[in-house]
Amino acid sequence: MGSSGGGGRSGGGGGGGANSSERAGDGFDGGGRGEGTTTYYAYNSYGAGVNATTGGSATPNAIANTGGGGGGGSYWAANGGWGSGSGAGGSGIVIVRYDQL
Secondary structure: OOEEOOOOOOOOOOOOOOOOOOOOOOOOOOOOOOOOOOOOOOOOOOOOOEOOOOOOEOOOOOOOOOOOOOOOOOHHHHHOOOOOOOOOOOOOOOOOOOEEO
16 A cells, blocks of 8 residues: 655635724734734734744735735734735645655
8 A cells, every 4th residue: 555645734814904902813824914913013013034833924924835815904004014005925835645656
């Protein structure tokens, strides 16, 4: 009998954007964070990188090659936050499964 090769993890969704009284969502597994204050970031903190807890992006743009969704926009852009609207989704990858004999 052969064993199945290949595998991988699909990208997570992006976080929703915030309003003045609610937090934005954090992106998970490659997804972008929402604009505004999240559990892990202030409304004006958008440094490059991956959050070690969520595996999501520190910006509303999803991480490349994860297939993750972009984060939602909000009115925080006019208050010194992210100025580019909603985040872009991450490019996907192709996984080929095959039987190993």
